[in-house]
Amino acid sequence: MRNRTVPQPAMSFEYIMWMFTRISGLALLFLGAVSLVMAFVMGARELLDMPTLARWTFFPNPNHVVNSKIPDVTQGWANAYWQIMQIVIAFFGISHGLNGLRVIIEDYIGNTIWQPMLRGLIFLVWLFFTIMAVFVILAS
Amino acid sequence: MEIKVKILRFNPETDKRPHYQTFRVEAEPTDRVLDLLEKIKGYQDGSLAFRRSCAHGICGSDAMRINGMNRLACKTLVKDLSKGTITVEPLLGLSLIKDLIVDMDPFFEHYESVMPYLVNDEPPPLKERLQSPEERERFDDTTKCILCAACTTSCPSFWSNGRYVGPAAIVNAHRFIFDSRDRAGAERLRILSDQFGVYRCHTIFNCTLACPREIQITKAIGEIKRAIATGSLD
Ligand code: FES
Numbered sequence: 096m097r098n099r100t101v102p103q104p105a106m107s108f109e110y111i112m113w114m115f116t117r118i119s120g121l122a123l124l125f126l127g128a129v130s131l132v133m134a135f136v137m138g139a140r141e142l143l144d145m146p147t148l149a150r151w152t153f154f155p156n157p158n159h160v161v162n163s164k165i166p167d168v169t170q171g172w173a174n175a176y177w178q179i180m181q182i183v184i185a186f187f188g189i190s191h192g193l194n195g196l197r198v199i200i201e202d203y204i205g206n207t208i209w210q211p212m213l214r215g216l217i218f219l220v221w222l223f224f225t226i227m228a229v230f231v232i233l234a235s
Numbered sequence: 236m237e238i239k240v241k242i243l244r245f246n247p248e249t250d251k252r253p254h255y256q257t258f259r260v261e262a263e264p265t266d267r268v269l270d271l272l273e274k275i276k277g278y279q280d281g282s283l284a285f286r287r288s289c290a291h292g293i294c295g296s297d298a299m300r301i302n303g304m305n306r307l308a309c310k311t312l313v314k315d316l317s318k319g320t321i322t323v324e325p326l327l328g329l330s331l332i333k334d335l336i337v338d339m340d341p342f343f344e345h346y347e348s349v350m351p352y353l354v355n356d357e358p359p360p361l362k363e364r365l366q367s368p369e370e371r372e373r374f375d376d377t378t379k380c381i382l383c384a385a386c387t388t389s390c391p392s393f394w395s396n397g398r399y400v401g402p403a404a405i406v407n408a409h410r411f412i413f414d415s416r417d418r419a420g421a422e423r424l425r426i427l428s429d430q431f432g433v434y435r436c437h438t439i440f441n442c443t444l445a446c447p448r449e450i451q452i453t454k455a456i457g458e459i460k461r462a463i464a465t466g467s468l469d
Pocket residue numbers: 286287288289290291292293294295296297298307308309310
């Protein structure tokens with residue numbers, strides 16, 4: 096069969112968000128795996144119990160492990176690398192979740208006057224949570 | 236054996252809202268639900284309204300909800316339904332006209348919106364536009380659609396928002412997008428990448444279960460999503 100191709104349609108907002116949902120979903124799993132593996136490399140087998148490890152996996156914040164057997168969390172568990180990890184995870188998590196909410200809402204309302212209003216509201220909520228998350232991560 | 240057929244009735248001239256009416260009919264296990272409806276209309280209540288034409292599962296007129304599933308009445312045998320009462324209701328998601336008849340206009344408007352016809356402005360060759368068996372095979376599954384609307388009216392995305400083009404329209408777009416003789420694939424993909432195109436499909440698979448022609452509808456929709464993402468029509 097010969098290879099048939101067509102010029103791709105210009106990227107629509109729906110297409111971009113559809114792609115983003117898939118990429119961010121995979122990225123969250125990947126980042127979780129990275130935190131998990133790194134925790135084991137840093138001795139989680141001895142130092143952390145199961146719930147603490149689970150919390151660390153999905154949000155590698157030093158506050159999550161400070162009450163464990165780790166002698167000093169500033170040694171490896173709290174540094175700029177983990178702050179960047181947290182920011183990336185928070186960004187993907189907030190965006191993935193709120194975009195899901197947007198899709199569900201727009202399934203129902205279509206493009207009435209409510210659509211731009213609710214889309215705007217979700218954008219503001221997204222902005223608020225993202226800024227808050229970055230602030231909390233950098234301050235903690 | 237005697238069978239109870241419970242039908243959702245609605246007469247727009249006298250009824251405010253639909254109501255159920257139960258009929259008792261003598262039936263063979265090999266009778267089709269359409270036969271039962273014909274018996275009721277012929278011998279018990281001539282005012283019962285439903286669409287049918289071919290009675291052989293090819294015209295797509297008599298899709299309806301039978302025991303809660305979208306089925307063609309002419310392809311559903313009594314023996315294949317659970318014993319007891321058979322419940323027959325009109326399709327969901329399209330407005331009710333009378334008894335089992337729904338307004339198909341929105342359905343066909345969505346169908347027309349994806350240009351369900353061959354587009355090719357190149358001068359035709361002397362005899363015919365040739366196509367290899369493999370190229371024909373590529374879109375064989377979606378040629379089977381009979382436009383009965385069973386898929387579109389089983390789709391929760393369509394129920395919640397009638398502006399979604401719906402699985403049937405996407406199936407018919409697929410039939411031409413992947414046809415090697417067609418030249419309007421890009422245009423159709425543009426139409427389907429819009430807000431009410433393929434991205435309202437959340438892979439619920441109701442359409443695939445509902446299709447009386449056993450078309451792999453969700454797969455076809457997935458292939459279109461992939462074509463939009465890659466531009467490849469293989
Ligand atoms: S009557 Fe034609 S499909 Fe059933």
